Amino acid sequence: MRTLLQAVALWGKKAPSHSITAIMITDDQRTIVTGSQEGQLCLWNLSPELKISAKELLFGHSASVTCLAKARDFSKQPCIVSAAENGEMCVWNVMNGQCVEKAILPYRHTAICYYHCSFRMMGEGWLLCCGEYQDILVIDANTLAVVHTFTSSLSPDWINCMCIVHSMRIQEDSLLVVSVAGELKVWDLSLSINSIQEKQDVYEKESKFLESLNCQTIRFCTYTERLLLVVFSKCWKVYDYCDFSLLLTEVSRNGQFFAGGEVIAAHRLLIWTEDGHSYIYQLLNSGLSKSIYPADGRVLKETIYPHLLCSTSVQENKQSFPFVMGYMNERKEPFYKVLFSGDVSGRITLWHIPDVPVSKFDGSPREIPITTTWTLQDNFDKHHTVSQSLTDHFCGVKDGTETAVVTSSEYVPSLDKLICGCEDGTIIITQALNAAKAGLLEGGSLLKDSSPHKVLKGHHQSVTCLLYPHGLSSKLDQSWMVSGDRDSCVILWDIFTEKILHKFFLEAGPVTRLLMSPEKFRLRGDQIICCVCSDHSVALLHLEGKRCLLRARKHLFPVRMIKWHPVENFLIVACADDSVYIWEIETGTLERHETGERARIILNCCDDSQLLKPESVLPAASETHKHKSIEQKSSSSYQLGPIPCPALKAESSCK
Amino acid sequence: MPRNNQLLHFAFREDKQWKLQQIQDARNHVSQAIYLLANRDESYQFKTGAEVLKLMDAVMLQLTRARNRLTTPATLTLPEIAASGLTRMFAPALPSDLLVNVYINLNKLCLTVYQLHALQPNSTKNFRPAGGAVLHGPGAMFEWGSQRLEVSHVHKVECVIPWLNDALVYFTVSLQLCQQLKDKISVFSSYWSYRPF
Numbered sequence: 073m074r075t076l077l078q079a080v081a082l083w084g085k086k087a088p089s090h091s092i093t094a095i096m097i098t099d100d101q102r103t104i105v106t107g108s109q110e111g112q113l114c115l116w117n118l119s120p121e122l123k124i125s126a127k128e129l130l131f132g133h134s135a136s137v138t139c140l141a142k143a144r145d146f147s148k149q150p151c152i153v154s155a156a157e158n159g160e161m162c163v164w165n166v167m168n169g170q171c172v173e174k175a176i177l178p179y180r181h182t183a184i185c186y187y188h189c190s191f192r193m194m195g196e197g198w199l200l201c202c203g204e205y206q207d208i209l210v211i212d213a214n215t216l217a218v219v220h221t222f223t224s225s226l227s228p229d230w231i232n233c234m235c236i237v238h239s240m241r242i243q244e245d246s247l248l249v250v251s252v253a254g255e256l257k258v259w260d261l262s263l264s265i266n267s268i269q270e271k272q273d274v275y276e277k278e279s280k281f282l283e284s285l286n287c288q289t290i291r292f293c294t295y296t297e298r299l300l301l302v303v304f305s306k307c308w309k310v311y312d313y314c315d316f317s318l319l320l321t322e323v324s325r326n327g328q329f330f331a332g333g334e335v336i337a338a339h340r341l342l343i344w345t346e347d348g349h350s351y352i353y354q355l356l357n358s359g360l361s362k363s364i365y366p367a368d369g370r371v372l373k374e375t376i377y378p379h380l381l382c383s384t385s386v387q388e389n390k391q392s393f394p395f396v397m398g399y400m401n402e403r404k405e406p407f408y409k410v411l412f413s414g415d416v417s418g419r420i421t422l423w424h425i426p427d428v429p430v431s432k433f434d435g436s437p438r439e440i441p442i443t444t445t446w447t448l449q450d451n452f453d454k455h456h457t458v459s460q461s462l463t464d465h466f467c468g469v470k471d472g473t474e475t476a477v478v479t480s481s482e483y484v485p486s487l488d489k490l491i492c493g494c495e496d497g498t499i500i501i502t503q504a505l506n507a508a509k510a511g512l513l514e515g516g517s518l519l520k521d522s523s524p525h526k527v528l529k530g531h532h533q534s535v536t537c538l539l540y541p542h543g544l545s546s547k548l549d550q551s552w553m554v555s556g557d558r559d560s561c562v563i564l565w566d567i568f569t570e571k572i573l574h575k576f577f578l579e580a581g582p583v584t585r586l587l588m589s590p591e592k593f594r595l596r597g598d599q600i601i602c603c604v605c606s607d608h609s610v611a612l613l614h615l616e617g618k619r620c621l622l623r624a625r626k627h628l629f630p631v632r633m634i635k636w637h638p639v640e641n642f643l644i645v646a647c648a649d650d651s652v653y654i655w656e657i658e659t660g661t662l663e664r665h666e667t668g669e670r671a672r673i674i675l676n677c678c679d680d681s682q683l684l685k686p687e688s689v690l691p692a693a694s695e696t697h698k699h700k701s702i703e704q705k706s707s708s709s710y711q712l713g714p715i716p717c718p719a720l721k722a723e724s725s726c727k
Numbered sequence: 728m729p730r731n732n733q734l735l736h737f738a739f740r741e742d743k744q745w746k747l748q749q750i751q752d753a754r755n756h757v758s759q760a761i762y763l764l765a766n767r768d769e770s771y772q773f774k775t776g777a778e779v780l781k782l783m784d785a786v787m788l789q790l791t792r793a794r795n796r797l798t799t800p801a802t803l804t805l806p807e808i809a810a811s812g813l814t815r816m817f818a819p820a821l822p823s824d825l826l827v828n829v830y831i832n833l834n835k836l837c838l839t840v841y842q843l844h845a846l847q848p849n850s851t852k853n854f855r856p857a858g859g860a861v862l863h864g865p866g867a868m869f870e871w872g873s874q875r876l877e878v879s880h881v882h883k884v885e886c887v888i889p890w891l892n893d894a895l896v897y898f899t900v901s902l903q904l905c906q907q908l909k910d911k912i913s914v915f916s917s918y919w920s921y922r923p924f
Contacts, residue, residue: 204755204792206748223812225743230755252755286762305766327768346766393781581913606913629906649791649902668798668833 080508084478087448088129090114091393092414094139094154097400099146103127103166106414107137107154114448115166122408122422124446128169132162138203141184143213144196153199153213155181161216175216180204185236186213189245192265200247202231208249208259210268220268222247222259225275229253236261237292237313246277250287250302256280256316280316284309288332295338299355303333308343310355310376320355320376334399336409336425341378348386348395348413348421351437352429353378380437382429384411386421399425410443421445480555482538489567493535493555499528501567528565530572533558539586541615545599552615556583560605564615574618580625581607593636595621595657602643604631610645612657622660627653635678646675735825740818749796749831753894756793760786776912787905794898797891800830802859805841805869805878830861834892835885842880852877 094107097118104116104124111133117125135158143153143163150167157180163173181203188197196214200222208222208231234249245261257276264274286305292313293299299319300311308330310320324330324345333343336352344350355376386395393416401409409425424443432438480493483504490504502525537556541548551566552573560578565571585604593599600621601613608627613620624645633646642663643655652671654663666674739745763786773779808814808828814821821827826841839862846852846868854875857867867878 204752206746206751227744228746228812229751252758305762327770329766393778607910628903649899649906650795 080512083452085452087418087452088112090129090418090448091416092396092418092420094137095396095398095412095414095420096140096142096152097398097410097412098150098152098166099142100150101400101402101408101410103150104412104420105140105152105154105166106418106420107133107140108418109136109416111135111137111156113137113140113154113164115169116420116446122410122424122443124420124422124444126446126448126451130164130169130171132164132171132174133160134158135160139181139183141199142186143199144186145188149196153184153186153216155184155201155203161211163213163216173214173216177211177216177218179209181209183231183233185234185247187236187245187247187261188213189262189265192262200234200236202234202249204230207231208234208247220271220274222264222274222276224251224257224279226279227251227253227255229255231257232287233290235290235292238294239297240294241297248290248292248300250282250290252285252287254282254285254287254304256282256290256302278316282309288330289334291333291335293335293338295335299335299339301333301335301341303330303343305329305331305346308333308341310341320378322353322378329394331394332397336399336401339376340381340429342399342411342425344395344397344411344413346394348397348415350384350397350411350423351380352382352425352440354381355379379431381431382438382440384423384440384442386413386415386442417447418449419445419447477534479534480537482540482553484540484543486543487550491538491540491553491567493531493538493557495534497529497531497533497535497557499531499535499538499555499565501526501528526567526570528567528570530563530565530575531555531557531559531561533561533582536582536584537586539588539601541588541599541601544588545591548599548615554586554601554613554615556586556603558582562586562601562603562611562613564618574615576611576613576620578603578605578609578611578620578623580605580609580611580623587634589636593638595641600657602634604634606630608647610634610643610655612643622655622657624653624655624660624662626662626665633675635675637678644674644678646671735822737817737819737821739816743812743816745812745816747829747831749800753793753796756789756796760789760793763789776915779912780909783905783909787902790898790902790905794895794902797831797895797898798833800832800837800861802861803828804859805857805863805867805876806871807859808841809869809871831891832861832885834887834889834895836888836891837886838884840882841878842882843876844879846875846877848875850875 089110090106090112091109092106093109096105098105102118104118106114106116108114113130115127115130117127133154133156135156138155138157140152140154144151151163151165151172153161153163155161159177159179161175161177162171164170165172179201181201183202185200186197187200195212198219199211199213201209201211206228207224210219210221211217212219229251231249232252234247237246237248247259247261249257251257256279258278259274260277267274282302284304284307287302288305289303291301293301298313300313302309302311306329307321307323309318311317312319329346331344331346333341336342339355341353341355342350343353356379358375358377395413395415397411397413399411409427411423411425413421421442422444423440425440430438477495478492479495482491484491488504490502490507492500494500535555535557539554541552541554542550551568553565553567554562555565556562560580560583562576562578562583564573566573582605583603584606587602589599589602595614598614598616601615603611603613608630609623609625610631611620612622622643627645627647629647629649631645632648635644637644641657643657645653645655647653650671651665651667652674653665656663763782805826808826813827813829824843826843828839830837841863846854854868856869857863862883863878863881865878865881869876
């Protein structure tokens with residue numbers, strides 16, 4: 073029987089960072105789903121009064137989320153699909169937060185459209201996907217297996233965006249896409265269902281060059297069934313759907329970049345920009361007909377022109393990262409038209425768009441105010457009593473000043489100790505179970521009274537990493553603990569006597585990682601400590617001898633992986649540019665530097681790698697109560713599912 | 728193409744386009760990197776170091792992917808090669824006992840031609856389908872439709888393309904430049920407060 077491991081994470085006062093890269097609202101308008109650069113998805117409750125509250129964080133992706141989409145007929149099954157940079161795809165039930173299906177495909181998707189045609193198709197339907205590969209992939213929405221592809225006979229290329237056109241008039245569905253080269257292509261969806269089931273090639277029905285690059289969105293006007301809105305980064309255009317003739321081009325002003333748009337009513341468009349602004353236009357007829365030929369013989373295409381009715385804006389964006397925005401028009405109660413946006417700081421903003429947007433009396437555009445705005449941090453602040461910081465009780469609060477921020481932590485199960493390194497350079501050692509209990513339950517007093525703790529003072533800068541050598545090899549002294557700081561100082565402690573045994577000054581950048589050589593790698597019988605610094609240098613320390621063995625400083629790129637070669641006594645350093653440096657440990661000299669295929673072969677020949685995962689999932693300031701070895705083991709048998717934050721959990725129990 | 732000591736001639740057909748995927752992908756990654764760098768106003772002033780670091784990360788990701796597309800050809804299984812669009816790109820059509828693959832490996836354009844023969848259903852040979860590889864050797868087996876096939880001969884031609892070499896050097900240099908910019912900004916990060924900036 074496999075034992076079940078329960079991971080507990082206490083977030084402290086600061087919400088985990090959630091840089092939004094994708095956002096959607098479910099069809100029932102009850103849930104907002106956001107995907108983040110950190111890889112997590114967040115489910116947010118959306119109340120009928122358009123109030124937002126974070127509900128659950130979903131852990132499933134190990135890379136940045138690229139897109140989100142509906143994955144079922146939502147009224148039957150409340151499922152969405154998410155895709156990540158590394159090819160992971162997950163289908164989630166947004167009601168209970170469970171991962172229903174997952175797959176890793178060698179494709180990086182940037183957009184997904186759900187398509188289902190009940191009377192022609194079996195199964196749950198298709199996910200039509202585009203991204204960093206040629207043309208369109210058809211993926212089974214249920215199994216996430218690739219069913220087929222839509223291929224281009226002319227200029228096949230990556231596809232930037234797509235939309236499904238369902239014509240009420242002829243009851244046929246088409247797929248409209250725009251490639252990175254600016255080519256508009258049309259595939260016949262309804263007719264292709266049979267061909268796909270028979271595995272025949274499906275080529276495009278039509279294609280046309282749109283003469284602009286960086287297409288962001290393509291949308292069909294379902295109200296008129298006539299107009300096609302195409303938004304590029306520097307302009308947006310309106311085409312006649314019947315013959316794809318250009319009706320209107322509007323070029324961006326004031327250096328703004330368009331990011332998307334939607335047709336919100338007949339002849340009414342909503343266009344948004346990368347910096348989070350949006351504009352509602354009414355398309356007016358200029359009175360010129362398409363058939364009029366001007367004197368110079370050029371076809372006069374522009375028969376309509378835009379009139380700006382309303383606009384929305386956000387506060388000055390501090391960072392130049394694009395907002396991700398969307399628009400949703402709910403056809404059922406409560407009939408809200410909602411424009412929504414998410415940004416790199418994790419903030420969600422909603423605007424309730426009036427049914428009939430009008431300009432001011434003098435004809436100037438009206439500003440639509442923000443209806444709601446919310447962040448994860450707001451949830452944490454609302455329930456601050458539960459999410460107290462561990463260190464609050466020992467070092468902070470005295471003068472009402474900010475408490476020390478924990479910048480690194482290490483759990484020692486054999487001693488039931490939790491070691492926390494702080495921003496001010498102190499190291500606090502406390503009883504782990506007690507601290508976890510106090511953090512989970514209502515317990516400031518619990519900690520203050522009963523938990524004995526030690527404070528180690530030796531670092532002058534914030535403590536960036538900790539290592540308990542005995543936890544990795546029982547042969548090492550139980551009292552030893554190693555800590556590294558921002559000033560590239562590494563200290564060997566005796567945690568029982570609280571004394572400094574030795575200070576190593578590496579004269580390098582902040583120490584980002586402390587590793588220990590594997591059991592089988594020994595230098596004169598002793599295992600050695602490897603310090604990785606943020607200036608890409610690596611130092612080897614011999615604890616018994618209290619001396620620094622090697623300072624490897626030649627690396628041009630950040631260190632990605634450390635490997636040990638026991639026979640030859642080599643330290644193998646793999647860098648982020650896929651090159652490999654081989655250092656001779658005894659002499660401290662650089663043996664070889666290899667790139668490309670040779671570097672790959674060298675890395676593959678020694679198996680005991682020590683991967684340096686950037687701990688992006690958890691911000692440096694959060695307190696994690698996870699044993700390192702558990703964390704590593706669990707990655708192979710990774711369970712997907714919701715991990716409610718304590719603060720968020722409390723939210724639901726308050727009701 | 729040599730076959731049973733006779734020369735066969737094929738040309739790319741003109742009614743359909745086929746693009747060497749590696750080159751197209753590399754180009755698209757580069758244009759994404761350029762887009763990332765160019766999509767702000769000329770007068771735009773960066774306000775934080777973190778902002779520049781994040782931008783450099785995004786640019787370097789695209790440049791790395793572009794370079795990797797040229798340095799690592801796809802490992803394909805024989806059915807994948809048989810199903811690829813390239814197989815149907817020739818006039819006259821390729822005979823059913825030939826498979827062709829074209830790819831880039833660093834600065835070389837490589838053409839491989841696999842000559843196949845059908846395995847008899849009652850063959851005593853142990854049928855083991857070959858996995859994915861850049862180059863399959865004689866004896867590699869696979870199933871295509873209802874048939875079991877084996878590679879009998881492999882012909883490979885390589886041709887060094889000088890501008891690919893240049894492109895690879897430029898990728899390396901540009902990645903180093905980006906990293907140097909990042910390193911310089913990171914030096915100042917100790918003067919900022921430690922909190923995630």
